[in-house]
Amino acid sequence: MNHLPPSLRTVNVTRYITPLREGGSMPALVEADDQFLYVLKFRGAGQGKKALIAELIGGEIARVLGLKVPEIVFAELDVAFGRIEGDEEIQDLLKASVGLNLALHFLSGSITYDPNASTVNNTLASQIVWLDCLLMNVDRTARNTNMLMWHKELWLIDHGASLYFHHSWNDWQHPQRPFPKVKDHVLLIKATELKEIDQQFKPLITNEVIHAIVNLIPDEWLTDELTFDSIEAHRQAYAQFLETRVAHSDFFIKEAQDARATLI
Numbered sequence: 001m002n003h004l005p006p007s008l009r010t011v012n013v014t015r016y017i018t019p020l021r022e023g024g025s026m027p028a029l030v031e032a033d034d035q036f037l038y039v040l041k042f043r044g045a046g047q048g049k050k051a052l053i054a055e056l057i058g059g060e061i062a063r064v065l066g067l068k069v070p071e072i073v074f075a076e077l078d079v080a081f082g083r084i085e086g087d088e089e090i091q092d093l094l095k096a097s098v099g100l101n102l103a104l105h106f107l108s109g110s111i112t113y114d115p116n117a118s119t120v121n122n123t124l125a126s127q128i129v130w131l132d133c134l135l136m137n138v139d140r141t142a143r144n145t146n147m148l149m150w151h152k153e154l155w156l157i158d159h160g161a162s163l164y165f166h167h168s169w170n171d172w173q174h175p176q177r178p179f180p181k182v183k184d185h186v187l188l189i190k191a192t193e194l195k196e197i198d199q200q201f202k203p204l205i206t207n208e209v210i211h212a213i214v215n216l217i218p219d220e221w222l223t224d225e226l227t228f229d230s231i232e233a234h235r236q237a238y239a240q241f242l243e244t245r246v247a248h249s250d251f252f253i254k255e256a257q258d259a260r261a262t263l264i
Contacts, residue, residue, distance in 0.1 A: 004212040005060045010074040011103070013040065016081055019090060026093060029106060032075065038103035040075055041160065044096025049221040050167060051160035052102040057238065058135050058159025059104070060213045065131060065201055068155045074218070075103040100218055107155060113147035115186055120154060125190035126197045128156065129182070133252040134205075134245055135162035138181045145186050163238070169227045172241055176251045183259040191260060194253050205246045207239075214239045 011032035019028045020039065030040045043049050059069045081094045113120075120128075128147075132140050139161035140146050146158040165172045182188060217238070219231050228234040245252070 004209060005064060005216065008056075008072060008074050008216060009034075010076060010100075011036075011038070012076045013038075013078070013081070013101075013103075016090075016094070019087075026090075028090075030075070030103070032073075032103070037106035037108065038073065038075060039070075039106055039157075040077075040101055040103045042077075042093055042097040043099065043101050043221070044093050047160065047167070049224070050163075053166070053217055053221055053238070054135075054162040054164075055102055055104075055158070055160045056216060057213055057242075058131075058137065058162040059156075060216065061135070061205065061209075061242075062131055062156050062159070064209055064213075065127065065204060067127060067131065068153055070105040070107055070155060070157065073103050073105070075101045077101055100220060104157060107148055107150045110148040110150035110155065113145045113149055113154060115142060115145070118149055118154075120187060120190060122190050122192045123197070124154065125187040126193040127201070128187050129185055129191040129256055130194060130197045130201055130249075130253070131156075132162075132185060133179055133182055133256050134242075134249070135159065136164060136177070136179045136181075137162040138164060138184075140186055141184045142186045147186075163241070165241075166238075169225070169237070172237065173244070176248055177245075179252055179255060180259075182252075182256045183262065185256075188256065188260050189263050191256065194256055198249050198253050202246060202249055205242070207243055210239050210242045210246075214242075 011034050013030045014033050015031040017029040019026055028040050030038055032038055041052055059072045062069045077097050079098045148155045214235055222231045222234045225234050
């Protein structure tokens with residue numbers, strides 16, 4: 001299971017099918033030149049390229065850990081799409097997103113995970129809570145689980161709300177940064193094996209793996225941050241945060257266990 005992530009494929013968006021308005025960033029269902037359907041995340045949406053970076057890092061770390069995530073690809077959007085769309089809001093979004101975006105393979109026939117209708121065992125629940133504590137993912141709640149059931153298996157989607165510190169880069173170097181939102185995690189009550197999962201997962205997220213994932217981030221997504229003197233410094237800040245977060249995983253494990261104890 002311990003492997004370096006492969007290079008992401010790049011596809012060209014050929015057809016805009018429909019907006020998926022349940023997402024705050026207005027993703028869309030599109031078709032690409034490989035004839036597959038994708039959920040496209042736009043660089044011109046509210047959280048911009050930072051959400052794409054979080055999606056990329058979170059999804060590929062989950063994949064390294066053996067969790068199920070739809071294939072992530074880079075998606076080129078041509079300027080022509082902004083000219084033919086009738087909806088002005090969508091037209092503006094398309095125009096602002098010309099160039100390289102991010103997309104996830106569309107799981108046709110999947111349904112949103114409902115904790116009242118589907119069962120997740122304690123091991124898988126603990127694995128997902130561990131991942132989300134590492135990433136500080138605030139968006140895996142009962143109201144918005146960001147998980148799908150597909151062919152009777154649980155798939156993780158939408159990690160764009162992870163790594164939320166990068167919207168300001170305040171105190172990002174602190175490895176024991178609190179993550180109080182873990183108390184709202186939809187699977188926390190079932191996460192009874194966090195210590196065991198920590199022992200399994202921690203050795204998998206090596207510095208080599210972290211740098212391989214961070215190096216997937218396109219340079220053009222790292223150009224607008226005034227906190228850093230260079231693109232490389234910006235890129236390495238993500239690596240440094242993840243390295244220190246993994247090294248101090250005992251802190252976020254205890255935080256999650258304490259939060260879970262209040263639910264029992």
